[in-house]
Amino acid sequence: MKINRNYLNLEASYLFSTIAQKVKAYSEANPDKSIIKLGIGDVTLPLCKDVVSAMSDAVKEMGQKETFKGYGPEQGYDFLKSAIKDYYKSHNVELELDEIFISDGAKSDLGNILDLFDVDNTVLVQDPVYPVYVDTNIMAGRRILYLNSNEENGFLPLPDNSQKADIIYLCSPNNPTGAVYNREQLKLWIDYAKSNNALILFDAAYECFISDENLPRSIYEIEGANDCAIEFCSFSKTAGFTGTRCGYTIIPKTLVYEDTMLNKLWLRRQTTKFNGVPYIVQKGAAAVFSENGQKEIMENISYYKENAKIITDALDKLGIWYTGGKNSPYIWLKCPNNMSSWEFFDYLLNNIQVVGTPGAGFGKNGEGYFRLTSFGSRENTVKAMDRLLKFALAAK
Numbered sequence: 001m002k003i004n005r006n007y008l009n010l011e012a013s014y015l016f017s018t019i020a021q022k023v024k025a026y027s028e029a030n031p032d033k034s035i036i037k038l039g040i041g042d043v044t045l046p047l048c049k050d051v052v053s054a055m056s057d058a059v060k061e062m063g064q065k066e067t068f069k070g071y072g073p074e075q076g077y078d079f080l081k082s083a084i085k086d087y088y089k090s091h092n093v094e095l096e097l098d099e100i101f102i103s104d105g106a107k108s109d110l111g112n113i114l115d116l117f118d119v120d121n122t123v124l125v126q127d128p129v130y131p132v133y134v135d136t137n138i139m140a141g142r143r144i145l146y147l148n149s150n151e152e153n154g155f156l157p158l159p160d161n162s163q164k165a166d167i168i169y170l171c172s173p174n175n176p177t178g179a180v181y182n183r184e185q186l187k188l189w190i191d192y193a194k195s196n197n198a199l200i201l202f203d204a205a206y207e208c209f210i211s212d213e214n215l216p217r218s219i220y221e222i223e224g225a226n227d228c229a230i231e232f233c234s235f236s237k238t239a240g241f242t243g244t245r246c247g248y249t250i251i252p253k254t255l256v257y258e259d260t261m262l263n264k265l266w267l268r269r270q271t272t273k274f275n276g277v278p279y280i281v282q283k284g285a286a287a288v289f290s291e292n293g294q295k296e297i298m299e300n301i302s303y304y305k306e307n308a309k310i311i312t313d314a315l316d317k318l319g320i321w322y323t324g325g326k327n328s329p330y331i332w333l334k335c336p337n338n339m340s341s342w343e344f345f346d347y348l349l350n351n352i353q354v355v356g357t358p359g360a361g362f363g364k365n366g367e368g369y370f371r372l373t374s375f376g377s378r379e380n381t382v383k384a385m386d387r388l389l390k391f392a393l394a395a396k
């Protein structure tokens with residue numbers, strides 16, 4: 001028996017374990033200090049009422065002979081796919097029901113989609129990057145090219161024609177940088193993909209944080225994307241489903257490579273390897289699109305966005321450079337005084353007991369940067385920024 005030796009090429013990720021160790025050591029040495037965590041990428045507000053009641057009703061249905069459901073369609077129930085179709089229509093994107101595939105979250109599909117592609121394809125990711133794009137391709141043994149994302153290009157790099165890639169990852173709004181591509185920039189990526197016969201994997205997990213009407217929420221808002229892009233989305237950050245698990249993937253039927261429709265390949269893959277998302281969860285996800293559901297999730301998103309504003313206001317007062325925070329839950333700041341990411345981590349922990357995520361953990365271009373998130377409580381966000389302002393202004 002031989003193992004997949006590509007797994008041995010994965011770099012161990014010490015980012016979150018090192019953070020946890022440092023926080024633990026600090027709190028043991030300073031038991032009287034209260035630590036505020038603004039590094040988390042998980043939501044803190046609960047599911048909205050409409051979602052909970054839809055799921056409770058679905059549980060009751062499952063307990064009665066007449067309404068019980070066994071295996072559902074692998075690609076998801078029509079009631080949820082129709083709700084997603086209507087949602088896209090509200091952003092002027094026309095989809096057909098069989099172009100929408102319900103998943104148990106974007107992360108699974110981002111990994112699973114790679115089943116469809118030859119190992120010989122070259123993959124293009126940005127640095128800094130959401131590590132899942134890199135690790136899933138290392139597991140498969142694919143060659144990875146890195147595109148510099150940095151202050152110079154506003155952490156929104158554009159295609160470099162000297163780099164020949166077959167599979168391109170784009171994440172907008174971006175994790176970790178919070179930067180969002182505009183229409184013209186996405187069009188350049190689409191043109192690049194089409195001229196290279198490449199495929200874009202577009203991660204829209206944070207689309208609901210976009211409030212600027214001029215910014216695209218879906219790559220399909222841009223002409224030509226139907227011929228060269230798959231889109232991944234998630235209810236995790238939209239509606240607090242990180243623990244409930246539901247997302248969706250869009251594969252237009254116009255996506256054809258080597259005379260083969262990717263939509264058909266994916267359907268074959270899913271019907272073979274996946275048995276669908278629980279009916280109860282899909283009922284909850286569909287309730288996100290009800291009138292009340294939309295109202296409630298928008299209230300939650302506004303809450304996080306106000307947290308982001310509290311953070312960016314404090315950074316503005318201190319003259320600290322950052323991206324994100326406006327159409328994204330992430331704030332990506334430049335560490336002051338040329339501190340490294342980990343130096344700034346220690347500085348915040350030791351002086352004001354605030355924890356964030358060192359940018360170096362997302363790639364070499366993340367060095368010297370730091371990620372804060374708006375997913376904490378209002379009270380903690382206000383407290384953390386008060387501490388930062390008091391400390392930094394006193395030190396000036």
Ligand code: PLP
Pocket residue numbers: 041104105106107108130171174175203205233234235236242246247
């Ligand atoms: N894509 C990005 C960019 C993310 O940051 C995350 C989660 O943090 C995911 C995908 C995964 O989302 P899900 O919870 O739907 O698996």
